[in-house]
Amino acid sequence: MYWSHLFIPTLREVPADAEVASHRLLLRAGYVRPLGAGIYNYLFLAQRSMTKIMRIIREEMEAIGAQEFHLAALNPAEVWQESGRWEGMGQNMFRLKDRFNRDLCLAMTHEEVMTSIARGELRSYKQLPQIWYQIQTKFRDEPRPKSGLLRVRQFFMKDSYSFDVDAAGLDASYEKHRQAYCRIFERCGIAYMVVDADSGAMGGSASQEFMVATEAGEDHVVHCKATGYSANLEKAVSRPAPASAADDMTALEPDEIHTPGAKTIDEVSKFLGVPATSLIKSVVVIADFGKQQKPVLALMRGDHQMSETKFLSVVGCKEYRAATPEEIRGLFGADPGSLGPVGAPKMPIYADTALEGRHNLVAGANKDDYHLKNVTPGEDFTPKYADLRQVVAGDTEVETGAPLEIVKTMEIGHIFKLGYKYSESMGLQVLNADGKETKVIMGSYGIGVERVLCGAVELYNDADGISMPAAIAPFEVVVTPVNFTDEALKAAAIALYAELKGMGVDVLLDDRDERPGVKFKDAELIGIPWRVTVGKKLAQGVFEVSERRTKTVTEVGVSEVAGWLKAKLA
RNA sequence: CGGGGCGUGGCUCAGCCUGGUAGAGCGCCUGGUUCGGGACCAGGAGGCCGGAGGUUCGAAUCCUCUCGCCCCGACCA
The missing domain is CATH 3.30.930.10 (Bira Bifunctional Protein; Domain 2)
Known part of the structure; x- marks a missing residue:
């Protein structure tokens, strides 16, 4: 065309x-x-x-x-x-x-x-x-x-x-x-x-x-x-990154500490000077089992987030939603920032496997502005363990421990x-x-x-535009005579165009009365993978072939160009 | 649906705060000079300023409503 x-x-x-x-x-x-x-x-x-x-x-x-x-x-x-x-x-x-x-x-x-x-x-x-x-x-x-x-x-x-x-x-x-x-x-x-x-x-x-x-x-x-x-x-799934601080392994009883104003994991962590990995995040959700809706307590390590998909499949419910502050107050007698598994009302408790085997962690005390230290899963409360967390940067592959990226x-x-x-x-x-x-x-x-x-x-673009893969580019080759009013260039360009077309190459002839710069820029913008410049080198019997992706230019003899391109496109 | 931004020639934008004859660059058309990386000169066409209502002697500009588009979030095979 x-x-x-x-x-x-x-x-x-x-x-x-x-x-x-x-x-x-x-x-x-x-x-x-x-x-x-x-x-x-x-x-x-x-x-x-x-x-x-x-x-x-x-x-x-x-x-x-x-x-x-x-x-x-x-x-x-x-x-x-x-x-x-x-x-x-x-x-x-x-x-x-x-x-x-x-x-x-x-x-x-x-x-x-x-x-x-x-x-x-x-x-x-x-x-x-x-x-x-x-x-x-x-x-x-x-x-x-x-x-x-x-x-x-x-x-x-x-x-x-x-x-x-x-x-x-x-x-x-x-x-x-x-x-x-x-x-x-x-x-x-x-x-x-x-x-x-x-x-x-x-x-x-x-x-x-x-x-x-x-x-x-x-x-x-x-x-x-x-x-x-x-x-x-x-x-x-992943192996969680190790906790930032080692647990105190001595047998200790949960102990109430006053944490005024500290509600989020971040605030509690800062207030107590304890890393988030030593905190238990408690999430109350209302699980929808179709016939009935029931509250469920889900526990995560402080730096982890719950995976909705995993929660649904572990708990076996169709849908769930976060409990409202009113529902939480009704159940726990405390606000969302101070919830924990110890002394929680009767409901299923699921804990992420990253909490299994941990000792003396910090969790909400179910009392406003108070948390508990020395909380040990399995001793101070008994959860069902399951993989509930979303993978985070720093986690490693389950089998090999090789690093994972997101x-x-x-x-x-x-x-x-x-x-x-x-x-x-x-x-x-x-x-x-x-x-x-x-x-x-x-x-x-x-x-x-x-x-x-x-x-x-998205994958193949640069400052000049698109660099389309040849198989799905709108054209495979564009023939660009530097000046279409020059009879010699015009004749050579048309001949090459016809030859390529005859070989079944999807070729475009840039016959526009534009300056060469405009034609080059347009060809690169729309992403045609190969461009044959028909210009001053014609006198020496060669065309210049530019590859869009690599920006490399190869001089190919006038009679070989079509075959050369056909081979590249194969 | 919540939050933010924007609607002015084809495109990118200025003008709006502080109301008074609608602008620039690019693109487009004509003629000329050019011709290896988005040329130059001269001339020209093209806009009821998203829409409706209001305030005013006068609205692109102020007020109200409305429509549309973009971004963030919620949402999402």
């Missing part, structure tokens, strides 16, 4: 509202334009990149035998009511009514619709396994769209669903997806991590997330360089073993080999297409 005919509205100045790199650059490079909060139009360049990403996805999905569908985005309420997610999705789902006042929604995912197709059509185990997928617009009424294309209200998702007769079948489908996802992200040319994750609202047992490390991300991943261990912060990441893909959640709630069964009705076991697997694009931009 000839640049002078294209719409590539690059901006010299940085758009005021854009803060994260991918947002700023996708706007500046003319890939996208905003339409509303969390709603974007994809212009020529973005569409080109997105199409390439989707092509890679389709090829790899086909390779594992997945079949492409295209489901309705406009869904009747009934199918969501069956699974219980009409309520469950809350305000994040766009809802609307038709002219007859019937409830509809814009789908944010398609477990329900896929399951409804499967239950109507799948009759026998002989039809399994099936993997069905689609690439489709998803809608989510995000409370706060942000960071350009990172968190939006309308986006493309590749979502696939597997149907198997038994757990072994699901394992195989899941593994196929895991490998396909690895190949997809590798082919897209982006650095990614696979991390163990919590399955959250999707339900089900196992799940892994595919992550790109970027400060713009909203997730935190615990990563061990030495062992390769990586897990979502919510789920990650990395900010963006999720680009997620694979789940759903289990029977939807086949049960929606009644999806087939006849097995014994002629008996048996529930189908499912998996679901997603890739955020825009996020792959954003991830690439």
Whole structure:
């Protein structure tokens, strides 16, 4: 294509509202334009990149035998009511009514619709396994769209669903997806991590997330360089960093101390001159078990934070919330800043394993402005021990003791073993080999297409703009004649353009009547991986080939250039 | 939904406090000179100052309401 005919509205100045790199650059490079909060139009360049990403996805999905569908985005309420997610999705789902006042929604995912197709059509185990997928617009009424294309209200998702007769079948489908996802992200040319994750609202047992490390991300991943261990912060396990001060191991009885005004861990620590690692943090929460709500006391080492996910799975409740100050006063007779396990009212007490084996710690006295010293778990109170804490910097890997780091990441893909959640709630069964009705076991697997694009931009950019991986760049090569009005340069540029095109290279000819500096800057901004400068060196029979990523320039003979580039792009 | 910020030519912003004929740079158009890292000269087009109401002789500017966007938090497959 000839640049002078294209719409590539690059901006010299940085758009005021854009803060994260991918947002700023996708706007500046003319890939996208905003339409509303969390709603974007994809212009020529973005569409080109997105199409390439989707092509890679389709090829790899086909390779594992997945079949492409295209489901309705406009869904009747009934199918969501069956699974219980009409309520469950809350305000994040766009809802609307038709002219007859019937409830509809814009789908944010398609477990329900896929399951409804499967239950109507799948009759026998002989039809399994099936993997069905689609690439489709998803809608989510995000409370706060942000960071350009990172968190939006309308986006493309590749979502696939597997149907198997038994757990072994699901394992195989899941593994196929895991490998396909690895190949997809590798082919897209982006650095990614696979991390163990919590399955959250999707339900089900196992799940892994595919992550790109970027400060713009909203997730935190615990990563061990030495062992390769990586897990979502919510789920990650660790060996806690040792306490800052050794415990006094003598047998002592709890002893009340006056701590006026000291309520937070920090204040108590300062007031008593005792490190936070020798304090017990007491958290009162109201756990929701569905039928009843009960208070639970959770204990953490002073420097640790509770992991919501771990708490939910340890305690076995559906949800929980912090107890209100009034509830706490009613139960403990003291304010939140002075709570502790000794003399606490009767309720389940869970202590994080970092407190196990500790001696003579400081905890609240359940009396305003008083704490207790010499509190020893297991002697002065008896908790159930469990891993409840969130990993913090300084923790080490459980097996090896190797250091762990916490990395900010963006999720680009997620694979789940759903289990029977939807086949049960929606009644999806087939006849097995014994002629008996048996529930189908499912998996679901997603890739955020825009996020792959954003991830690439986040990972590969510099002061000059985007350095797109060749596989998903809008063009692979740009041919830049320094002066298109010079007949010799023009002829050479057109000839090279035609030759590259003939070889199947995705090439752009910058035929604009612009000064060379403008053309160079634009090419670098939009991220084309290779640029061939057709200029003064033509007289010596060579072109200069610049690699965007490394900024290296190689002189290649006029007749060899096309082959040289083709080889580099292979 | 709470907190903060911002809406003025296509873009980045000034002007507002202290009301009195709407500005700059970039971009765009025309002509000319240029042509290896976002050129230069000359001329030109383009804005009911987000919207509504109010105060005033007079409002971009002051007041009230409203809409939108961005950021932080809550929230989040």
